[in-house]
Amino acid sequence: MAPSFIIVMGVSGSGKTTLARGLAQRLGWEFEEGDELHPAANVAKMASGQPLSDADRRPWLDAIGRWMDLRREQRSSAVLTCSALRRTYRDHLREGRPDVVFCHVTVDADVLRERLENRRGHYMPASLLPSQLATLEPLGPDEPGVTVAAVGDPDQVLSEALTLLGLDPEATTA
Numbered sequence: 001m002a003p004s005f006i007i008v009m010g011v012s013g014s015g016k017t018t019l020a021r022g023l024a025q026r027l028g029w030e031f032e033e034g035d036e037l038h039p040a041a042n043v044a045k046m047a048s049g050q051p052l053s054d055a056d057r058r059p060w061l062d063a064i065g066r067w068m069d070l071r072r073e074q075r076s077s078a079v080l081t082c083s084a085l086r087r088t089y090r091d092h093l094r095e096g097r098p099d100v101v102f103c104h105v106t107v108d109a110d111v112l113r114e115r116l117e118n119r120r121g122h123y124m125p126a127s128l129l130p131s132q133l134a135t136l137e138p139l140g141p142d143e144p145g146v147t148v149a150a151v152g153d154p155d156q157v158l159s160e161a162l163t164l165l166g167l168d169p170e171a172t173t174a
Helices: 016-027 040-047 054-073 087-094 109-118 126-135 154-164 169-173
Strands: 005-009 030-032 078-081 100-106 145-149
Touching: 005 016, 005 054, 005 087, 016 030, 016 078, 016 100, 016 154, 040 054, 054 078, 054 087, 087 100, 100 154, 109 126, 145 154
Parallel strands: 005 078, 005 100, 030 078, 100 145
Antiparallel strands: none
């Protein structure tokens, strides 16, 4: 089987990591937290409450691309997180990688705000949520991927994502 990549995308606090870990575990694929691939300067900038520019994001997107390319060379499939807020970022991540599909996690803005205000141990402050929401461009109908509303408990969201991605063995055998 050729390697495949699912990029779980969305704004901070949407539940990308929870869903991505669940997908990777269920599929037996490798998992990578995309935030771990940010250059230190990006982390410092966000931690100080400054949104990233496109120029700031480019080295990060390049690092994610290199990470996927290495896994492809190893013939390994993976699930990873990346906000991938704009179409241009997603196009960059897919460039030369036809096996990339996106899973956009959506959540009500009030719920996002509450999650970010109560989150501990992460550099992304709640003050950056408005800029993320303003930057977000939902998946276009011609982009490979699905949109999942993070409604219900994590297992329900995981089940919905697997079904929409066509990866739920129970849904395909019925």
